[in-house]
Amino acid sequence: MANKTIYDVAHLARVSMATVSRVINTPSIVKEETRNRVLKAISELGYKPNIIARNLAKSKTTTVGVLVSDVTRSNVSELLGGIIDIARMYKYSVKIFSINPDEPFIESIYEIVAEQVNGLLCLDDELSDVDVEKMKTILDENSIPFVFGNSYYSGDGIANVSVDFEEASYILAKLLIDDGRNHIYFLSTKRRYSVNMAKENGYLRACKEFGITPHILLSTGDVLASTKQFSDFFANNKKIDAILGVRDSIAVSFVNVAKKCGYEIPKDIAVVGFQNSKYSLLCQPSLTCLDVPIYDIGAVSMRLLTKLMDEETPEKIKIILPYSIIERDSTR
Amino acid sequence: MANKTIYDVAHLARVSMATVSRVINTPSIVKEETRNRVLKAISELGYKPNIIARNLAKSKTTTVGVLVSDVTRSNVSELLGGIIDIARMYKYSVKIFSINPDEPFIESIYEIVAEQVNGLLCLDDELSDVDVEKMKTILDENSIPFVFGNSYYSGDGIANVSVDFEEASYILAKLLIDDGRNHIYFLSTKRRYSVNMAKENGYLRACKEFGITPHILLSTGDVLASTKQFSDFFANNKKIDAILGVRDSIAVSFVNVAKKCGYEIPKDIAVVGFQNSKYSLLCQPSLTCLDVPIYDIGAVSMRLLTKLMDEETPEKIKIILPYSIIERDSTR
DNA sequence: CTGAAAGCGCTTACAG
DNA sequence: CTGAAAGCGCTTACAG
Numbered sequence: 001m002a003n004k005t006i007y008d009v010a011h012l013a014r015v016s017m018a019t020v021s022r023v024i025n026t027p028s029i030v031k032e033e034t035r036n037r038v039l040k041a042i043s044e045l046g047y048k049p050n051i052i053a054r055n056l057a058k059s060k061t062t063t064v065g066v067l068v069s070d071v072t073r074s075n076v077s078e079l080l081g082g083i084i085d086i087a088r089m090y091k092y093s094v095k096i097f098s099i100n101p102d103e104p105f106i107e108s109i110y111e112i113v114a115e116q117v118n119g120l121l122c123l124d125d126e127l128s129d130v131d132v133e134k135m136k137t138i139l140d141e142n143s144i145p146f147v148f149g150n151s152y153y154s155g156d157g158i159a160n161v162s163v164d165f166e167e168a169s170y171i172l173a174k175l176l177i178d179d180g181r182n183h184i185y186f187l188s189t190k191r192r193y194s195v196n197m198a199k200e201n202g203y204l205r206a207c208k209e210f211g212i213t214p215h216i217l218l219s220t221g222d223v224l225a226s227t228k229q230f231s232d233f234f235a236n237n238k239k240i241d242a243i244l245g246v247r248d249s250i251a252v253s254f255v256n257v258a259k260k261c262g263y264e265i266p267k268d269i270a271v272v273g274f275q276n277s278k279y280s281l282l283c284q285p286s287l288t289c290l291d292v293p294i295y296d297i298g299a300v301s302m303r304l305l306t307k308l309m310d311e312e313t314p315e316k317i318k319i320i321l322p323y324s325i326i327e328r329d330s331t332r
Numbered sequence: 333m334a335n336k337t338i339y340d341v342a343h344l345a346r347v348s349m350a351t352v353s354r355v356i357n358t359p360s361i362v363k364e365e366t367r368n369r370v371l372k373a374i375s376e377l378g379y380k381p382n383i384i385a386r387n388l389a390k391s392k393t394t395t396v397g398v399l400v401s402d403v404t405r406s407n408v409s410e411l412l413g414g415i416i417d418i419a420r421m422y423k424y425s426v427k428i429f430s431i432n433p434d435e436p437f438i439e440s441i442y443e444i445v446a447e448q449v450n451g452l453l454c455l456d457d458e459l460s461d462v463d464v465e466k467m468k469t470i471l472d473e474n475s476i477p478f479v480f481g482n483s484y485y486s487g488d489g490i491a492n493v494s495v496d497f498e499e500a501s502y503i504l505a506k507l508l509i510d511d512g513r514n515h516i517y518f519l520s521t522k523r524r525y526s527v528n529m530a531k532e533n534g535y536l537r538a539c540k541e542f543g544i545t546p547h548i549l550l551s552t553g554d555v556l557a558s559t560k561q562f563s564d565f566f567a568n569n570k571k572i573d574a575i576l577g578v579r580d581s582i583a584v585s586f587v588n589v590a591k592k593c594g595y596e597i598p599k600d601i602a603v604v605g606f607q608n609s610k611y612s613l614l615c616q617p618s619l620t621c622l623d624v625p626i627y628d629i630g631a632v633s634m635r636l637l638t639k640l641m642d643e644e645t646p647e648k649i650k651i652i653l654p655y656s657i658i659e660r661d662s663t664r
Numbered sequence: 665c666t667g668a669a670a671g672c673g674c675t676t677a678c679a680g
Numbered sequence: 681c682t683g684a685a686a687g688c689g690c691t692t693a694c695a696g
Contacts, residue, residue, distance in 0.1 A: 005688095256614065391688055
């Protein structure tokens with residue numbers, strides 16, 4: 001059984017295809033009697049308009065692209081959750097693109113443009129300023145609005161939805177300092193994410209303000225590697241009484257090693273995380289951490305994008321969402 | 333600057349649009365000299381074919397749909413990783429759909445059909461057989477091939493890529509039994525996923541075969557709730573010397589509670605998980621568990637779908653991938 | 665309120 | 681090897 005077209009419906013309802021199109025798009029304009037006849041035909045045939053054809057006719061699409069560097073990165077799925085829910089609400093469908101590591105970043109943008117998306121949500125957090133500028137140029141040329149979700153790119157005219165990680169990190173560090181800690185380590189990732197840079201800056205600001213020497217430890221995401229790294233760290237007998245871990249998995253690895261080396265948490269070392277993931281609850285002791293509204297960041301990004309696509313002018317193009325801090329057993 | 337069309341290129345290269353189309357789609361057919369002229373025009377203009385128009389003209393799409401019940405479910409992002417990589421390889425783009433909880437499941441299928449996807453990957457694991465049949469009917473009517481990834485639906489003509497969780501679970505249970513354990517609990521989810529049912533069946537088979545009384549404990553995904561549930565469990569002084577946890581987060585919760593109640597792992601209680609997630613490594617002690625090739629399941633599902641979309645007849649429509657078992661400190 | 669017709673940007677037999 | 685033309689399934693001024 002082939003796909004029904006608008007012709008089939010028109011024929012059955014004995015009207016022109018234009019009328020069918022109208023009952024679908026602007027039903028109020030059609031006389032009730034005709035409208036009902038058409039509606040009946042539609043449901044009898046199980047007709048669904050071909051969205052491709054509609055898009056072509058309108059020369060616009062109801063698709064947004066979501067660009068990620070890697071879907072498996074933490075937070076991406078929760079961001080997607082918010083994005084998809086709002087997209088449905090506004091009748092957009094979402095195409096997902098990941099960056100092809102085998103070609104220059106900008107090629108990915110060209111490919112997305114060719115797919116005729118109506119807007120782009122960029123969840124990539126590792127872009128150079130140059131790439132961001134190039135991307136902006138191409139997208140602007142094609143009148144494709146875009147917004148960055150959960151990342152920091154400061155350029156003019158670049159829409160951004162995030163949490164103030166710099167401030168949050170500052171507050172977290174201050175919390176440790178107020179508790180009398182002064183050998184505070186900042187555990188971050190080897191890869192330079194804009195978000196983690198912001199956290200680092202907040203930490204550095206607090207250190208500077210309170211006259212504490214900053215210590216930064218970078219590790220990969222790999223559990224075994226960081227376990228080894230942290231063991232070496234303790235073998236060198238470094239002075240330490242607190243850590244801030246940008247990722248829960250890193251913080252938990254560290255806690256495990258510290259405990260094995262005879263340190264008590266939080267007595268000897270206080271621990272603070274930046275994600276409120278299940279890890280933070282499953283960890284022993286449970287982790288004090290930032291609670292970032294990841295789902296909301298996704299949802300708000302998408303909502304902002306819908307405004308941009310409708311050529312509304314939103315009051316703000318850079319949105320900072322509130323966060324909270326959850327104190328648990330790894331600090332006191 | 334508006335989008336360049338094939339006309340602009342044709343004009344610049346002084347050929348017809350048909351020729352331009354040919355150098356894009358079947359370049360070998362065009363005389364080299366003409367081809368080069370067209371290529372030059374294409375790159376001068378930065379022309380990219382409008383994929384919507386192409387799809388309409390070919391009345392087919394190069395888009396596959398991926399249907400999930402909820403993107404944030406564990407494994408979904410890793411499945412997506414495999415799917416996206418293979419999709420890129422075969423030049424498909426992927427649209428992601430989640431099930432709208434506010435309407436009957438089958439409506440979601442109609443919406444996907446309207447989006448003109450060329451094939452569908454279904455990652456939903458909680459469908460009733462009735463829904464699966466309905467879905468198959470609709471999709472068949474519209475000649476949209478589909479495959480289930482990481483789930484079990486046994487119907488005829490239903491493509492499926494998974495791991496033999498029934499067998500794996502049987503082997504895991506047997507491993508505990510061989511170790512002399514005979515009060516083995518199976519911790520599963522309240523929601524009935526086809527995959528978890530398969531695990532349960534393997535466990536039950538082992539119990540039956542070795543004359544052990546099966547015990548099944550169902551919990552929600554919520555850490556706090558399951559912590560309470562497990563505390564109550566121990567308060568009732570149940571006999572227990574081993575558990576199989578379908579999810580790592582559940583297994584870790586259980587371990588935490590058991591330790592707090594004075595049990596030693598694995599001496600008093602051996603623990604086995606079904607996911608090789610970071611939790612299983614971060615847990616103290618580290619968890620013995622199944623290693624399921626989630627990424628591969630996504631990749632193979634997508635590959636199978638490309639064959640189906642190309643109307644090849646794959647030798648097998650139900651693919652069982654190999655797994656392995658990683659023994660760590662939670663058993664011995 | 666409704667129909668005829670042009671157009672969206674491509675592809676692809678059909679001629680030549 | 682290349683062009684003219686029809687067609688993919690819709691939408692939307694333009695008439696009436």
